[in-house]
Amino acid sequence: xxxxxxxxxxxxxxxxxxxxxxxxxxxxxxxxxxxTHPTADEIYKALESKFPNMSVATVYNNLRVFKDIGLxxxxxxxxxxxxxxxxxxDHYHAICNNxxxxxxxxxxxxxxVESLAEQVTGFDVSHHRMEVYGTCxxxxxxxxx
Amino acid sequence: xxxxxxxxxxxxxxxxxxxxxxxxxxxxxxxxxxxTHPTADEIYKALESKFPNMSVATVYNNLRVFKDIGLxxxxxxxxxxxxxxxxxxDHYHAICNNxxxxxxxxxxxxxxVESLAEQVTGFDVSHHRMEVYGTCxxxxxxxxx
DNA sequence: ACACTAATTGTAAGCATTCTAATGTAATAA
DNA sequence: TTATTACATTAGAATGCTTACAATTAGTGT
Numbered sequence: 001x002x003x004x005x006x007x008x009x010x011x012x013x014x015x016x017x018x019x020x021x022x023x024x025x026x027x028x029x030x031x032x033x034x035x036t037h038p039t040a041d042e043i044y045k046a047l048e049s050k051f052p053n054m055s056v057a058t059v060y061n062n063l064r065v066f067k068d069i070g071l072x073x074x075x076x077x078x079x080x081x082x083x084x085x086x087x088x089x090d091h092y093h094a095i096c097n098n099x100x101x102x103x104x105x106x107x108x109x110x111x112x113v114e115s116l117a118e119q120v121t122g123f124d125v126s127h128h129r130m131e132v133y134g135t136c137x138x139x140x141x142x143x144x145x
Numbered sequence: 146x147x148x149x150x151x152x153x154x155x156x157x158x159x160x161x162x163x164x165x166x167x168x169x170x171x172x173x174x175x176x177x178x179x180x181t182h183p184t185a186d187e188i189y190k191a192l193e194s195k196f197p198n199m200s201v202a203t204v205y206n207n208l209r210v211f212k213d214i215g216l217x218x219x220x221x222x223x224x225x226x227x228x229x230x231x232x233x234x235d236h237y238h239a240i241c242n243n244x245x246x247x248x249x250x251x252x253x254x255x256x257x258v259e260s261l262a263e264q265v266t267g268f269d270v271s272h273h274r275m276e277v278y279g280t281c282x283x284x285x286x287x288x289x290x
Numbered sequence: 291a292c293a294c295t296a297a298t299t300g301t302a303a304g305c306a307t308t309c310t311a312a313t314g315t316a317a318t319a320a
Numbered sequence: 321t322t323a324t325t326a327c328a329t330t331a332g333a334a335t336g337c338t339t340a341c342a343a344t345t346a347g348t349g350t
Contacts, residue, residue: 122282
């Protein structure tokens, strides 16, 4: 299932002239299989058993490469470190104020907002971002006690 | 005009048991009059002629106080430092990919999104955030040349 | 296999933000 | 008014994330 997405991503990289190194492959594979939206450090820690000599810089370098090519999105919330999301299909995020959990959800794209913003601000709008914040179901039930 | 908002803000602070110090007053006043969404450092630099001995920590401390009380919102974008917005009325932001300019715009609140997200994710949603990204009119005309 | 060039590594450096301990100051009650 | 108390400010150190750098290593096309 994700083999397909992985192969597609590798093809995209190759056609951009990017070399496929073992570390790069591992970071990409980890991101594609991740159910969460990991930080650079989480990726680094997850791969250090397989690549004991890998540098944090390598993780950051590769994330930047993936981002520039459009394979991953960088998510910046209030907390200190960025998170990375390789799901490039249109979706939004719900973020728990209590535990930080991030859940994806789908919603028809807000094209109207973009076009209204263009009229009002004079911008040439390329994309938008939206998140909802609240309490996840787990934290809700824990608070009930 | 902004005297009114300033006085309201001060009243809110007082009723929360927060003391009005000269530095605090200055940070608040600067934010209320700012047409932009300044960073902590921009506030610090803007006030250093009036308060040569003021510490950066004071700016951060006061911004946190204002934020906790709900007088300002912290905006975290991709760039390194947070920006602060004292316009608590419902509005959204358009951000220029080229020069970083931030322009406010109004749009009917996206309540539907919040309620759909609640159904799909099981979250108890408190609020949402949205931005559109693109090229501002100034950068558009500069690129034309 | 060779050569070319990009990628990785380890560490240092940069930057925004927070922490700490000492000092200062506003508000309150005696 | 004065003493007390709790909160604010200050300066600088410390933290944590991210990037820069120079040297080494290793893909890739021929």
